[in-house]
Amino acid sequence: MVVPKMPRGKSHEPRNGRLRRYCSGRCRQAAYRARHAPSRQALEESITDGLQELRFLPRLSAAELELIPDEDLAALAQHVGRARAMHEKILAALPAALEEQHAPTSRTPPPMVGAEHQPLPLSPDAPAAAAPVAPVRRADGSFAPTHEQEAIIAAAADGGHLVVEAGAGTGKTSTLVLAAKAMPRRRGLYIAFNRSIAREAQAKMPDNVTASTAHSLAFRAVGRRYKDRLDGPRVPAAKAAVFLGLSQDFIVGEVRLSPAKQAVLSQETVGRFCYSAARDITTEHVPFVKGLTPGERDALARHLVPIARRAWEDLQRTSGNLKFGHDHYLKLWQLSGPSLSADFVLLDEGQDSNPVLVDVIRRQDAQQIVVGDSAQQIYGWRGAEDALVTWPTQQRLQLTQSWRFGPAVANEANVWLAELGMGMRLSGNPGKNSVIGPLGGGPRTVLCRTNATAMGRAMSALADGEKAAIVGGTSSMRRLADAARDLQAGKATSHPELFAFETWQQVRTYVEDQPEEAGELSTFVELIDDHGAEEIITATGRLGNEKGAQTLFSTAHKAKGREWSKVEVADDFREPQPGQKVARADSMLAYVTVTRAMDRLDNTGLAWIHERQGRHVGDRGGWGTASLLDPRHPDWRDPYRLGGGG
Known part of the structure; x- marks a missing residue:
């Protein structure tokens, strides 16, 4: 018809x-x-800008090419071939007088405008980072997107799923804002890690995008029905044990668990279940209890699972007895199979996503754009997963130009990226003259591996008359010190780190016999034995807040997402024994640590990595097996002549 x-x-x-x-x-x-x-003028400007930016694209190393799957490599080769063919068509279309001017006689990137291009030393076995590019300011005062940002914006506008690997300080939020603005007729949802990040993002996002936390979404859909329980009083462990029908001690090995301790462990089991994507509670959700053998832990897990299931049944009722929390309605929301009102979903911090949230987003029909940094995946110990690695997607792109720090700090970051085997390398901000070395005077931040080291350094600063503070406060250290004091006095403690022990001497024996399993508890025991529990408790009351501190102390975990002008690395980032590899979690923590500095970085606490990697350099002049496609390499070969004998 x-x-x-x-x-x-x-x-x-x-x-x-x-x-x-x-x-x-x-x-x-x-x-x-x-x-x-687009108009003819817009097309011409796009071609001009694109050809100019292509001259700054990083050259892929052999090591990077090996990381590309066979099917993607074939597609990449096809696109490269098309690009070269199109380049020849462009030259053929130009007048003869201009052909010689545009002929690609030199493949070396031109020098940057307004900055002297200095060769950056590469870590062994690490491909070169892209040459830093100074930001271009438009007439309206805004900055023009980099070629990496342009690629991300275009991929987002195409409508397919997208994963963006964004290095430290590379402006991922700004990039997501630009991507959202390129989709003005579609409804977007930006999901942030916490409320402050969501508020900050909402102020920058266009009107078609709503910024929220996962808990806010879940509360509006499910949590509001449980408001009375959320506002209810705390339920002591002994009272929770009564609600759960626990009346007898449970003995496993040499450990006797009272009904109250069983109630605490069962509720923690429910908490771990709520972080997961699972539909039911199993032994996998039972927390690790220090001081037990593997067989004893299995027996305890089998005992706790039925109790945890009874607790979860109570928590699903609007008029239950146990204390109801925010993670409980988040889990109920996930189990309800929610549908998000959005055409596209932007997930931030994808490398540390809770599986419960990942499950919700993956089930949506909307376009899914996940952004994060796999090298900063430092919360795996509490159940978070690196969604960037497993997310089904059509494209994976990168943001590598950091604006937080200059080339010197970028090089330190690249050392750890090489240690992790990551394909990404950061370029420093050409407008920042970051320095590696002593910090000099003025306020500074000291980043430590453990809470115990941060507390010990803060106590020394107080003794020297400094105004000191600890990021995140001192409540967790105060509770540990209280628990240690109780054990030293022969009393039981309900602290989850120590309640399996009956005396302080048992704690000492445990950290001496099983130091790897004890982890940070070993440093805490040293702190208690050196200073005493009472002195630590007193010091927690003397430490001030961040705003007025001369010296700020923090763990690397709490420093994530933060930045400071001057950063010192503490000496508790210990080098592994000869012949042992650096643990992957430790390398990620080191990467997070060095990338918090903007202007000055005293990297003494991690300087051992340079000597360690230097042992593998051999006689290659410090280049290791770095890319032969980098023009700074002494054996560099023009990529256009590879395979042609050059």
């Missing part, structure tokens, strides 16, 4: 309550493309 053309301004008869201006969806799409087709 032929539908007659409608006169301009006319519409078809109403259908489903709407007037139809076009005879078909195809007509509507054609009209939309005609209205929004």
Whole structure:
């Protein structure tokens, strides 16, 4: 059937309550493309800018190419071939007088405008980072997107799922804002890690995007029904044991667990279940209890699972007895199979996502854009997963130009990226003259591996008359010190780190016999034995807040997402024994640590990595097996002549 053309301004008869201006969806799409087709001037500017930016693209190393799957490598080769063929067509279309001017006689990137291009030393076995590019300011004061940002914006606008690996300080939020602005007719949802990040993002996002936390979404859908329970009083462990029907001690090995301790462990089991994507509570959700053998832990897990299931049944009722928390309604929301009102979802911090949230987003029909940094995946110990690695997606892109720090700090970061075997390398901000070395005077931040070291350094600073503070406060250290004091006095403690022990001497014996399993507890025992529990408790009351501190102390975990002008690395980032590899979690923590500095970095506490990697350099002049495609390499070969004998 032929539908007659409608006169301009006319519409078809109403259908489903709407007037139809076009005879078909195809007509509507054609009209939309005609209205929004770029002008000739815009196309010419796009070609000019694109060709200019391509000259700054990083050259891929052999090591990087090996990381690309076979099917992706074939597609990449096809696109490269098309790009080179198009380049030849461009030259053929130019007048003869201009052909010589545009001929690619030199493949070396041109020097940056306004900055002297200095060769950056590469870590052994690490591909070169892209040459730093100074930001270009537009007439309206805003900055033009980099070629990496342009690629991300274009991929987002195409509508497919997208994963973006964004290095430290590379402006991932700004990039997501630009991507959202490129989709003005679609509804977007930005999901942030915490409320402050969501508020900050909402102020920057366009009107078509809503910024929220996962808990806010879950509260509006499910949590509001449990408001009375959320506002209810705390339930002591002994009272929770009564609600759960626990009346007898449970003995496993040499450890006797009272009903109250069983109630604490069962509720923690429920908490771990709520972080997961699982549909039911199993032994995998039972927390690790220090001081037990593997067989004893299995026996304890089998005992706790039925109790935890009873606790979860109570928590699902709007009038239950146990203390109801925010993670409980988040889990109930996930189990309900929610549908998000969005055409595209932006997930931030994808490398440390809770599986419960990942499960919700993956089940949506909306476009999914996940952003994060796999090298900063430092919360795996509490159940978080690196969604960047496993997310099903059509494209994976990178942000490597950091604006937080200069080339010197970027090089330190790249050392740890090489240690982790990551394909990404950071470029430092050419406008920042970051320095590696002593910090000098003025406020500073000291980053430590453990809470115990941060507390010990803060106590020394107080003794020297400094105004000191600890990021995140001292409540957790105060509770540990209280628990240690109770054990030293022969009393039991309910602290989850120590309640399996009956005396302080048992704690000492445990950290001496099993130091790897004890982890940070070993440093805490040293702190208690050196200073005493009472002195630590007193010091927690003397430490001030961040705002007025001369010296700020923090663990690397709490420093994530933060930045400071001057950063010192503490000496508790210990080098592994000869012949042992650096633990992956330790390398990630080191990467997070060095990338918190903006202007000055005293890297003494991690300087051992340079000597360690230097042992593998051999006689290659410090280049290791770095990319032969980098023009700074002494054996560099022009990539256009590879395979041609050059």
